[in-house]
Amino acid sequence: MSKKSKKDKDKQLRTPIVSVLGHVDHGKTTLLDKIRKGRVTAKEAGGITQHIGATEIPIEMIKNICKDIWRKEVELPGLLFIDTPGHKAFTNLRRRGGALADLAILIVDINEGFKPQTEEALSILRTFRTPFVVAANKIDKIPAWQSPGFVPFLKSYSMQEDIAKNRLDNKIYELIGKLYEFGFSADRFDRITDFTRNVAIIPISALTGEGVPELLLVLVGLAQRFLEDSLRLHVSGKAKGTILEVKEEKGMGITCDVILYDGTLKVGDRIAIAMRDGVKVTHVKGILKPRPSQEMRLESKFRSVKSVVAAAGVKLIAADLEGVLAGSEFEAIESEKDIEEFRKRLEKEYEEIEIRTDEEGVVLKTDTLGSLEALINELKDAGIKIKNAEVGDVDKRDVIEASANRDELNRVIIAFSVKLLPGVEEEAEKYGVRVFRDEIIYSLIDSFVKWREEEKRLREKQKIEELVKPCKIKLLKEYIFRRSKPAVVGIRVLAGELKRDAKLIKADGSPAGSVRSMQKEGENVPVAKEGEELAISIDGVTIGRQLNGDEVLYVDVPERHARVLEKDLMDTLSEEAKKAFQEFPEIKRKVNPFWGK
Numbered sequence: 001m002s003k004k005s006k007k008d009k010d011k012q013l014r015t016p017i018v019s020v021l022g023h024v025d026h027g028k029t030t031l032l033d034k035i036r037k038g039r040v041t042a043k044e045a046g047g048i049t050q051h052i053g054a055t056e057i058p059i060e061m062i063k064n065i066c067k068d069i070w071r072k073e074v075e076l077p078g079l080l081f082i083d084t085p086g087h088k089a090f091t092n093l094r095r096r097g098g099a100l101a102d103l104a105i106l107i108v109d110i111n112e113g114f115k116p117q118t119e120e121a122l123s124i125l126r127t128f129r130t131p132f133v134v135a136a137n138k139i140d141k142i143p144a145w146q147s148p149g150f151v152p153f154l155k156s157y158s159m160q161e162d163i164a165k166n167r168l169d170n171k172i173y174e175l176i177g178k179l180y181e182f183g184f185s186a187d188r189f190d191r192i193t194d195f196t197r198n199v200a201i202i203p204i205s206a207l208t209g210e211g212v213p214e215l216l217l218v219l220v221g222l223a224q225r226f227l228e229d230s231l232r233l234h235v236s237g238k239a240k241g242t243i244l245e246v247k248e249e250k251g252m253g254i255t256c257d258v259i260l261y262d263g264t265l266k267v268g269d270r271i272a273i274a275m276r277d278g279v280k281v282t283h284v285k286g287i288l289k290p291r292p293s294q295e296m297r298l299e300s301k302f303r304s305v306k307s308v309v310a311a312a313g314v315k316l317i318a319a320d321l322e323g324v325l326a327g328s329e330f331e332a333i334e335s336e337k338d339i340e341e342f343r344k345r346l347e348k349e350y351e352e353i354e355i356r357t358d359e360e361g362v363v364l365k366t367d368t369l370g371s372l373e374a375l376i377n378e379l380k381d382a383g384i385k386i387k388n389a390e391v392g393d394v395d396k397r398d399v400i401e402a403s404a405n406r407d408e409l410n411r412v413i414i415a416f417s418v419k420l421l422p423g424v425e426e427e428a429e430k431y432g433v434r435v436f437r438d439e440i441i442y443s444l445i446d447s448f449v450k451w452r453e454e455e456k457r458l459r460e461k462q463k464i465e466e467l468v469k470p471c472k473i474k475l476l477k478e479y480i481f482r483r484s485k486p487a488v489v490g491i492r493v494l495a496g497e498l499k500r501d502a503k504l505i506k507a508d509g510s511p512a513g514s515v516r517s518m519q520k521e522g523e524n525v526p527v528a529k530e531g532e533e534l535a536i537s538i539d540g541v542t543i544g545r546q547l548n549g550d551e552v553l554y555v556d557v558p559e560r561h562a563r564v565l566e567k568d569l570m571d572t573l574s575e576e577a578k579k580a581f582q583e584f585p586e587i588k589r590k591v592n593p594f595w596g597k
């Protein structure tokens with residue numbers, strides 16, 4: 001054993017931070033409640049510790065929940081569950097190089113399977129490289145399943161009829177398949193030997209508690225075995241944390257709810273907080289913890305402490321907290337050099353994220369660095385180019401930036417959990433910039449992608465409509481109503497469609513005027529279809545001079561249009577129109593030998 005790791009071994013392990021992700025209604029809150037309540041009363045098991053924004057389940061309580069299956073001792077003090085479930089919390093709670101959470105539970109309703117937010121959660125977990133387990137929830141709802149109560153999954157499983165077992169197995173296979181599509185190799189937890197290579201799926205019921213013992217046991221095992229080194233280093237030393245929320249508290253002014261993930265923080269410490277445009281330095285005037293619930297009758301909800309050790313959720317009182325954003329990082333500092341290092345590190349991190357942008361693309365604004373990184377990843381995955389990506393509310397500069405795109409489909413601002421500053425809407429309207437705003441990543445991207453597809457479709461349609469397409473007509477000499485100014489004559493459309501204003505040419509390539517109007521049965525019509533007979537008026541010709549009474553004429557298709565037609569749109573033409581189109585170059589070349597070459 002090396003010297004360093006021997007020294008590390010003597011240090012205490014800090015509490016791992018666990019976050020719960022999953023689709024709406026798949027059971028995140030119910031699971032957290034179930035874990036909090038435990039299997040027996042809190043008193044017996046040595047109760048849970050309430051933190052600000054988090055709940056600590058001590059190892060004794062976990063052992064108690066897992067007592068039927070607990071095998072060996074662990075050093076962990078417990079698990080700290082982030083109380084705010086969901087992606088927003090996860091992406092906001094971020095620290096250098098990844099997510100704040102050391103571990104995550106991805107909860108999936110086993111009966112419903114993967115949903116959009118499940119997929120989104122998976123991409124986020126992949127972005128932040130967070131080890132996770134899958135809790136396949138609501139097994140009690142599987143038809144024919146008999147719930148024996150708060151027991152280990154394997155015990156409950158062994159008591160089931162074959163039909164219920166088979167149903168569960170099939171559902172698990174479906175999950176394994178889905179996870180595989182996302183690049184994860186997964187299996188039911190009891191069939192896994194190498195937890196570093198395989199994602200464990202633990203069937204549970206957050207309602208009855210079945211499987212919750214194994215879920216906790218696998219989490220504890222993962223933390224102890226695979227995170228040990230990183231957890232060991234963080235109990236003592238420089239305090240580092242993430243701001244959960246900035247809140248006005250009665251009698252205290254502006255305070256910050258924070259999660260301390262590293263080191264020890266003391267009252268009187270100087271701290272540097274990351275701001276959008278630099279670093280703010282202040283000092284800690286007070287550290288508050290919530291009072292245990294039985295003490296709620298006391299005047300204050302909080303109790304003041306002198307210091308706190310990671311990992312923990314606390315409320316900080318400090319001077320000058322205006323402008324501090326949720327999701328920002330902070331760090332205890334001792335010297336000017338520390339401040340400089342903190343600043344440099346933030347700048348570098350920001351640059352690393354921003355640098356991957358394109359010359360032409362949408363403008364992205366988000367509320368935190370974490371959500372910025374997650375959205376950049378999601379947009380890139382969806383093949384959407386990004387011109388500029390920043391943390392902060394949408395301002396007029398963003399509108400100008402978006403409007404400078406050459407492609408209208410990129411004149412777009414994608415705004416995640418941020419405000420539009422005054423005047424932005426008017427400015428966007430003026431410059432033809434669209435703003436997409438949402439609080440859920442997948443629906444934000446979805447609405448943009450749908451809009452873009454629809455716009456593309458409309459443009460394509462318009463482009464096709466604007467093209468001059470091949471058409472061949474024959475004058476009917478028995479229906480010459482007028483010889484000139486304009487000539488009015490009956491025709492038959494031999495191929496394609498004739499439109500008003502179409503320029504005509506003769507079979508020798510010479511010009512034959514243009515269609516001024518078309519009439520059928522006394523009514524003006526804009527289009528005449530193949531096979532139809534009708535009367536048209538033609539400007540610029542005299543029948544009997546430039547035109548014979550039974551002449552065949554073609555619509556003059558411009559060279560550029562002919563190219564587009566030939567390349568992309570031949571399948572939209574009728575057989576007759578195709579034939580007419582094939583005759584056309586020969587006719588044009590009688591006048592211009594290089595036509596279409």
Ligand SMILES: Nc1nc2c(ncn2[C@@H]2O[C@H](COP(=O)(O)OP(=O)(O)OP(=O)(O)O)[C@@H](O)[C@H]2O)c(=O)[nH]1
Nearest residue numbers: 023024025026027028029030137138141205206207
């Ligand atoms: N039968 C059964 N119902 C469950 C289970 N877990 C959750 N539910 C129910 O599913 C519904 C949604 O559960 P929640 O815990 O609120 O889900 P959530 O994921 O926190 O939902 P959001 O907070 O809205 O994202 C509630 O009615 C729960 O009672 C379970 O294991 N079995």
